[in-house]
Amino acid sequence: MALDTFLVKAAELLLEPFRSWERLLSALSGIPHALTDFGSKTAWMYLLTSAVVACILYWVRKGRQLIEADVSLRKFLCPPEIYRQRSAVVDYKYVAFDLTVRSLIYIPLMSGIAWLIYKSLHPLAVRVFTFDLPAMDPLTRGIVLTVATAAWADFGFFLSHYLMHRVSILWIFHEIHHSAEVLTPVTVYRVHPVEDLVNACVASILSAMSASAYTATQGSDVKIIAIFGTNIVLFLFFVVAFQLRHSHIWLSYGPILEHIFISPAQHQIHHSTDPKHWNKNYGFVFATWDLLFGSLYVPRHRETIHYGVPGADPQDFSSVAKLYFLPFAKAARTLLKRPQASTPSVSIPR
Numbered sequence: 001m002a003l004d005t006f007l008v009k010a011a012e013l014l015l016e017p018f019r020s021w022e023r024l025l026s027a028l029s030g031i032p033h034a035l036t037d038f039g040s041k042t043a044w045m046y047l048l049t050s051a052v053v054a055c056i057l058y059w060v061r062k063g064r065q066l067i068e069a070d071v072s073l074r075k076f077l078c079p080p081e082i083y084r085q086r087s088a089v090v091d092y093k094y095v096a097f098d099l100t101v102r103s104l105i106y107i108p109l110m111s112g113i114a115w116l117i118y119k120s121l122h123p124l125a126v127r128v129f130t131f132d133l134p135a136m137d138p139l140t141r142g143i144v145l146t147v148a149t150a151a152w153a154d155f156g157f158f159l160s161h162y163l164m165h166r167v168s169i170l171w172i173f174h175e176i177h178h179s180a181e182v183l184t185p186v187t188v189y190r191v192h193p194v195e196d197l198v199n200a201c202v203a204s205i206l207s208a209m210s211a212s213a214y215t216a217t218q219g220s221d222v223k224i225i226a227i228f229g230t231n232i233v234l235f236l237f238f239v240v241a242f243q244l245r246h247s248h249i250w251l252s253y254g255p256i257l258e259h260i261f262i263s264p265a266q267h268q269i270h271h272s273t274d275p276k277h278w279n280k281n282y283g284f285v286f287a288t289w290d291l292l293f294g295s296l297y298v299p300r301h302r303e304t305i306h307y308g309v310p311g312a313d314p315q316d317f318s319s320v321a322k323l324y325f326l327p328f329a330k331a332a333r334t335l336l337k338r339p340q341a342s343t344p345s346v347s348i349p350r
Contacts, residue, residue, distance in 0.1 A: 031099050034189075038228035041188055041238060050185075050243035051077065057249060082248050087181035087308075087317070094320045095189040102193070146224040150233035151286060152206060158289040160202040161282045164195060172330045173198075178271060179317035181308045187246040192327055237261070237285050250302050258298045262287050269297055272305045 034040045035047075058076045061067045067076065082088060164174035173194040180187045227235045244251050244264035253263040262283040270281040280297035283290045290296035308314075316326055 031096065034099055038230050038235065041242065042185060043238070046238045046242055047185065049239045050241045053241040053251070054244060054247075054249050057251065079248065082182045083184060085182045087179075088184055088186070090318065090320065090323070091180060091184065091186045091190050094323055095186050097320055098189060142223060142225055146231060147233060149224050150231050151288075153203070153231075153234075154283070154285045155289055156203050156206040157199070157284040158282050159206075160199045161284070162293070162295075163202070164198060165279060165282065169331055169334060170195075170198060172334065173327045175309055175312070176317065176323050176327060179309050179312065179323075180271070181314070183246045183248065183268065183271060183307060185243045185246055190323075192323070194327070234285065252299060252302070255298050255300070259287055259291060259296070261285060262290075265299055265302075266297065268305055269299060269303065271307050272303075273308055273310045274305070277305075
């Protein structure tokens with residue numbers, strides 16, 4: 001019965017974009033939505049505020065003579081050797097295709113699976129996660145729920161990200177993101193659909209728990225605090241130079257704040273090919289999860305970082321088709337491969 005329900009739901013979602021020209025055009029407008037929807041990590045406001053922070057960093061570092069005199073603001077923000085690099089060009093092509101077709105091809109499937117997981121787990125979660133916050137006034141309850149919702153969603157990202165690194169078969173798909181040899185704001189979308197599917201499944205399991213817990217607190221009409229429809233905690237995080245995490249511009253929050261929030265510098269370290277940086281800084285917003293799981297890395301000073309996947313063939317990531325389909329071939333070979341008599345003790349660069 002559950003499978004039948006899932007198939008019906010998936011079919012509805014698949015057919016939704018084709019019900020009218022307006023819905024089809026809306027489904028195909030992934031790139032405009034990525035720039036205008038404040039639920040998107042690349043909304044224009046987040047790009048603008050990150051650019052403003054980058055300009056401030058330029059002027060401060062220029063005044064301290066940390067930048068060569070002949071480096072202009074334009075070159076500091078958009079160095080040609082990075083934005084014209086072959087890996088960056090592949091990013092542009094991949095993202096242009098992916099954001100255009102995802103609403104037609106695999107988002108309906110992921111939505112159907114997420115819906116099925118949520119519907120299956122929600123009744124159980126309602127019975128398990130039943131509590132109330134009777135001593136709090138509506139404003140306090142709203143603040144608590146807002147922060148808790150953001151923290152729980154952030155833990156879901158951390159857990160999914162951790163699994164993508166630590167489970168070998170999943171790493172094959174997540175490797176696509178780490179194969180970027182340079183980082184630009186576009187790199188945030190260099191994500192394989194299988195990784196999106198894993199994220200959706202993990203998010204659905206956790207949202208079933210959080211939604212039931214949220215329902216249990218409804219002694220009064222309490223909602224999360226949002227700006228432009230986005231949780232205010234996430235909105236503020238996106239506004240404060242979020243786009244610099246996928247860029248060449250180093251921005252550290254300092255050792256105290258970097259034990260609370262993941263800075264752009266910490267995420268750049270996560271992409272590093274240096275063995276001392278492997279398996280570090282999985283977090284998205286909060287550094288708390290990395291601190292608890294022993295994967296937090298706080299830089300003491302600016303570090304030189306090289307990006308990519310150590311030991312991998314760059315040709316494996318040289319086209320949009322390879323980014324999409326080669327991981328399936330690698331995963332199939334891995335699954336069909338005979339187990340070795342003994343496993344060598346080698347640290348895997350993830």
